[in-house]
Every structure is written in C-alpha cells, then in structure tokens.
Amino acid sequence: MSTPDFPPLPLIIGDLILETFSHKSLNLGYDPDISTDNQRLAELGRTMLEFAVTRYLYSKRPIVAGAEIPFILSSSDFKPQETRHLFQAYVGAVVAQSGPTIAANWITQLIDPQAEILSTLDDQETVEHRAAKRLRTQPPSPASTPPPLPSDPPSAATAARPSNERNLSNHSAAQIIASAPSVMPTIGPQIVPNKTSSAQKGAGYLLVFNQRCSQQHLQVEYQAVNHGSPHAPVWLIKCLVNGIQKGEGQGSSKQAAKEAAAKQAYYSMGWTAYHGMPS
DSSP, rough: OOOOOOOOOOOTTTHHHHHHOGGGGGGOOTTTTTOOSSSSHHHHHHHHHHHHHHHHHHSSOOOOOTTHHHHHHHHHHOSSHHHHHHHHHHHHHHHHHHHHHHHHHHHEEEEEOOOOOOHHHHHHHHHHHHHHHHHHHHHHOGSSOOOOOOOOOHHHHHHHHHHHHHHOOOOOOOOHHHHHOOOOOOOOOOOOHHHHHHHHHHHHHHHHHHHHHHHTTOOOEEEEEOSSSSSSOOEEEEETTTEEEEEEEEEHHHHHHHHHHHHHHHHTTTTTOOSSSOO
C-alpha cells in the first residue's frame, strides 16, 4: 500500500508551538497580554481552512457547481471533534507565523497533491496576462474610431484667393504661431486696480478723515443741529475726535455740513493734504 504524497508540514516555532497544542482545559484564567490555549488559533484556522478549500473548489476543472460547494465543505469535517479542533489550531498557527498564502497553498496540496500552486506574484501575472489577451482578441469599438471628416469641394472664394494665401497651408504650425501678432487676449484673472487708493484721490475730506481716524484708532463723532426750517434747512455740524471738537461745518444739507466739518478737523489734526484732494 503506497503512502499518499502529502506536502511537508509547515513548521511553527517558539511560543507558538505551546499555544497550538495547549487545550482550553489547561487555561487557568483570562490574561489580556498572552494567549495560553489554542482557541484563538483554532478560530483563525477554521476561517482559513474554509477559504482555502473554497478557493481550490472554485479553481478546480471541470467546474464545481456553486450549489455543491457548501455541501462539500460541510461533509469534510474531521471526526472526532478534538482532531478537527487541533488541526484548525495548527492551520491558524501557520497563518499567524507564515501568512495566508503559504497556509492556503499547503491546504490545497493536502486536498490534491497534484494541484498547481501559484504564488501571489504568479497570480498577479496571470491576471495581467488574461487582461492583455482579452484586449488583443476583442475588436475595436466603433465608438473609438473617429468618423472621417467631410471633404467639401473648395468654394469659389477659396479658389479666388491669391497664391500667397493658399501657400499658408504648406507652412508648418510652428511657423504660423511664430508669425502671429504678439498681442494676444489675456486669459486668466485680471489685475484689478486698487479701488481704495483711486477713490481716496478723488474723495472728499469726510471719507479720508474717517479712514485716517480709523487707522489711528481715534473715535469720531458728528453732532448735527438744524437751525433753519424744514423747507430751507441750515445744518450746523460739529466734529469731535475723542470727545474734543476739532471742526465745525455749515451747509444746506447735512452731507455738505459734515464735509465742511471734516475738512476743518482734518487740518486741525495737523494732517497734510495730498495731491488729488479737493481744495
């Protein structure tokens, strides 16, 4: 009787050996820092075992029907239960120490020693090879080929052009671009002039005075009194800076009187007028 040609058993080393073969009955208590039995490894191995067998059945030829895969998985349980638990713990130890690829290949060879084992790199190369083969065999999509441009006969205006204009078609694109005018329309955000400075140059004293007081953190107050009638008002406005009167103005409108008061206060502060301010 010939012995089945089983693959070599993956080795586990170190403390993982003790954990693999320690039954849960030997566990004296829960320790959050160390595992003292093989229950955790058995759970890991059970999941890995189911995955490896399912992967093998999926790759098997002739193809295994999808409805048969759960039946095959349920009928391949080890008996007795302790044997199954120990084997699952060993599979979990292989996963923990060597990774899922080595564990899956080992399980596949246990099922079928003649099965072809592919590494992760081989799997990737196979996927790329199949994708390239599909691209070579598939005909090009009609949408990917641009339709030909219509060839209209030359119009009378084109035929009547001078010979030097018709010769432009013989020039290269680089020559045409190089001979183009240097002034081109600007693309992108335009530089907006400083509206504040432009407004200040033509602005009255009221705007400039309030801005300078704000920059120097000075408190400005305007007190307005109408000495005329509603139909012929005469406004008298006092300008106070930090509670001290610095200017006074009078006018037929409140705005005009305020402008006059701001002008007087501007010079009372010792500020010098610049070019563009009203006289």
